[in-house]
Amino acid sequence: MSLFFKSPIDIEISFDDEESRKHVEVPVRQGPNAKTLKDNLPLYKDGETISGVVTIRVKEGKRMEHLGIKVSVIGSIDMVKISNNGKNANFGTNSIFDSVKKKSVDQFLCLSDDLCPAGDIQHTQSYPFTFKDLTKRYESYRGRNVDVNYYVKVTVMRKSTDITKNKKFWVYLYNDLTSIKSIEGETPVDGNKNIKDLDKPFRHDIGIENCLHLEFEFSKSQYNLKEVIVGRIYFLLTRLKIRHMELSLLTRETSGLKPSTFILDTTAIRFEIMDGSPVRGETIPIRLFLSGYDLTPDMSCNYFNIKNYLSLVIVDEDNRRYFKQIPIALYRTE
């Protein structure tokens, strides 16, 4: 197809200092080879100016008329189309239907700038652009049902079809502790959890009557992504023949508007913390470095939210699994 409708021009977008800029590798969720293929995108943070150069090349000896060239920066939330009855059989499954196109449901950012008025292009031309101190509300995210995408879009308007070119970039939002609190405050997850306690060690008592009783303790309930989760587990009663115990970090993506929300859990970390069966009174240490993993911080907007959970899984000799999930807050710091 492209042979016939071959674009008469070639648009190239490059950011300033793109080579030296930090990049983020993002797995490609869609298309073939989605598992292994990775996008390598330049990284920006909130409020950072995005500037660059758009280069438009015309085929040799050709010339092209246009109604004007426009550059815009767009941030959008894309979601898989949700059927009316709120059920999509393919949600949460890892099938070819993953490649179902996500549609933009909300463009929360759209700034445009004209690069050049209408005219024609005969030679290769470059147009610098700048979006100064650009506010980015959300962090980039590429999930199963939901994406948060940022890109710079160059549109060459013509009488016929416009020619566009997108260039994606990646956005991290860095929070300090207070901002996280505000997020938490907006959507209180656990009623009994007090904001003040977030920084303090917290304990949980869990158990199965007359079978297992343990208490675990983490140093705090919120971590930035470079931190280490430190904690310990006290076994108060064990009648189970435990084979091993794992600590997992689950990332829960909740998408869609209420009431038709969809929950999708991804195991970001699976970490064995104990081998064999302890006896009463044993203490098992937990130490989990987060920085080595690609984790998603908690986020929340109208269309979706991301939450992280620590999940304690005990597997007994008969391969039965016992687990308990505890929400923890993850946030990104610089």
Add this chain to the structure above:
Amino acid sequence: MYTDNFDHAKSNIKQNSILMKRQLNKYQLMESLRFASLMLQELRNPNWSPKQYYELYILVFDSLSILSDYLIDNHPKKHHLADLYELVQYSGNVLPRLYLMVTVGTCYLNFEDTLTKQEILKDLIEMARGVQNPIRGLFLRYFISQRTKQYLLEKVNDTLEVTKFNCQFILNNFIEMNKLWVRLQYQGPLRDRDQRTKERKELQILVGSQLVRLSQIIEDDNDKSFETYSKCILPVLLEQVNQCKDTIGQEYLFDIICRVFPDHYHFKTLKQLLNTTIYLNSDVDINRLIILLINRLKDYVNREIVNMDPSNDDIFQIFWQYINDIQSKNNDFSLNQLVLLIQNIIHLSLTWYKDNLVHIENLFQFLFGVFEKQTLSNDAIESIDPLIFQLLTFTKDLENNDNDDVNNMIIPIVSNSSFYYEIIINCPSYTKLLLYLNTNKKLQISIISTIIDQFLKDDLSSTQSVKTSNTQDNSGSWVIHTRNEIEILLTFLQPLIEYYHRDDDDSENSSSNRQELISKLCHTIFNNIIKNKKVTSFKTIEDQLEAVIIIKNYLNSSSSGDNSYHGTTNQKNNSNILITYPSIIAIFWKLIRMSNFYKSKIIEKRDYYDNLIKQIFKYISRCNNDLYDIVTFNEDVNDKINNIETNMRVVDYIFKLNVTNANLADQLGYTELAYDFFSQAFTIFEESISDSKTQFQALNYMTQSLQRTRSLYGENKEEIQGDNYYNSLIVRCTLHGSKLLKKQDQCRSVYLCSHLWWATEINSIGEEEAIDESKSSQLFYHNGKRLLECLQRSLRTADSIMDNVQCCELMVEILNRCLYYFARGEEFETMITSSYVNGLIELIKSNLKSLNLEETTNNLSLDESNNKYNDDRSGIIENFEHVAGLDGQYWKSPSNNVSPAVICQAQLVKGKLSIHDMIRIPTEHFKRTCNYIVKQRSVDSRFNTIIV
């Protein structure tokens, strides 16, 4: 993840190890860590036995050592260990993660300051808790221990704090390992219990290695180390021993504690160690542990013996306290264990406080108390028989113990009699304890016998050594000092003295053997008294006599009846003196001889000794009567038939004792006493000797003895031919001889009695043959008339015997007597004239002729086969001559050059002799006699008158 086939697992590890090395050579650390991690996956497999797991572990360990060498060499040029330490913690599985952490962490120890090092160590030990599986956990912690060994034993910055930290570190590791190890026993199904016990034994070395490490840390010998040990290490260890509540664990840990730490530490912390054992599980073999501990202490003491104050008995006091505690607090403590324990403490006490028998007395008293309190049943005692035996004989059965190691250290401490003696004398509880065992006679007896054996053995060897070295003071010899001591000793022997072996017991002889032991011991005691009389209270004969009488009374004590159970026992016990009294009598004889010696030396005290001797004779007489009473009493109590034979033997024996007494009295010149004894002997002969053979022998014996007497004739030489004691005795003797049942016995007895009228000199008491024949009748008792009467009487008896052969033989014997008197005395004295002799010879010749007649007729009647048989036999027989014995039995002896020396080669002929051989006997005898007469002619002309 991991393979299920052991060989695959091994090859997997090897392969990954090779790959890892290859990556290391290329400086690809990340890759090599990946392979290392893969390799470590194999260690996660729960299916391996400890041995297999160990095999894999070794492979992994070697491999990780290579990795760690690389890490150390390239830090920080190619990587930083701190980063790596974090990096390896991303490993998803806990076991590989920890192995890698330990590997990296311990490498890091080489570079950092002390504080960081300690942080790393703490972290490792803390994180290792993630592995809760016993086997994997043990090996992981062992890995930590191996990897940190070098660092922990470094003596560079050896401050007290560092040492303490290191100890703490190892202790923590140890505690966790111990928990895992104990837990292994209680996990999994019950049916695999034994299997798990076995596995635990295989794994125990891993736990023990921690204690070895600890001991290495505190190795250098100074106060600081000991302080660390006593304050930081030992309490923790003992608490662990206590808390684990696991038998194998407790035994092993205590064992290891005893073994790995220096013995002088044990010496100082003994109390703590012992207290711990009180609270161990009841099925823990405490004794083995205590023995081990004691042995360790012994080593120390043996080394330090020079520096030790022997009066300082702290150690004993601790043990003493300990057994009191253990008895009061631990009700499960079995008697068996207690006995063993006390035995060990005794051994210990004997090693350290050789001369302090108070301790031993205390221990025995304690044990006695326990026995008494528990009122043991017979079975209970029987079950610990061997133990008690060992305890009371102070020996140790080396083979019985299963643990060689423990064994070789304990050697029976005691084997000399003086020790036993000291114990018996100084530890009343020892004897009490022994007497308490009276429900188990066998045990009692065997203990006593063992000790007596020792007494006898030592006595023998000491007398030998005295002979060779002439040193009176033998270190091993024991000395009886007072009468009281004798009594104590005899009380100790009481069970044996009273012991009567029942007939239904299989070893019939052992009873008398045991009593023989006592007899021997009596002699030993007496010898001891005599030998040491200068230093003891037995200075005079009288004292010694008293001692002997004490012994005698003890031997006969049961007859007093106060400790007998029932009538027959009393009787049976009494019969023991049949065996033991003779030795007492023999001792009395010795005393008499000694008294007589003093009597002759110390003129002033003549009367005193005279009385003493008489007194002793009375005691002997009492003994004889006691013995005789038993025999006669036994007959009344219609006891078993076989007693009759015994009685005969005994009666004969008493008869001989009396005769011997009489002889002794006679030799010392106590005529009355001698007569009394002789008459007593006759009484016994008349009343109790009923067997004809015995009668004959008894009379012979009597004849011999009487012939030797000297004092019975009386002081007055004139009375010599008249009526005196001697006369009445010999007449009685001859009368008895003539009244014997068998004629041949009568005949022989009477012709032997003829000697009683013809006393001869005894060289041994200095008498000489009277040169002047006429004087001899004055010196010796000669009465030719009676002599001839005897011979004639005997000849008449011989003549009346129906058996030709016997008759001839006896006549030849009588002829021999006649020739004796003919040679010794003048015809007018002996009344044996040549014509009388000639007549006798004629008589014999005619009798022999008729005998030979019988032979020829007899030969004719023999058929050929018999004849042939005879011929065959003659080849062998020819060398032998048959002779008749004094008792009428036939003997065969080599015929050629018959001399008295050859007589020992004579053999008793069993079965019937052929008539041919029988006839040869008197014939040959007569020939020999004739030869004598012919030979004698050249010496004594009177023999010419005898016609052969």
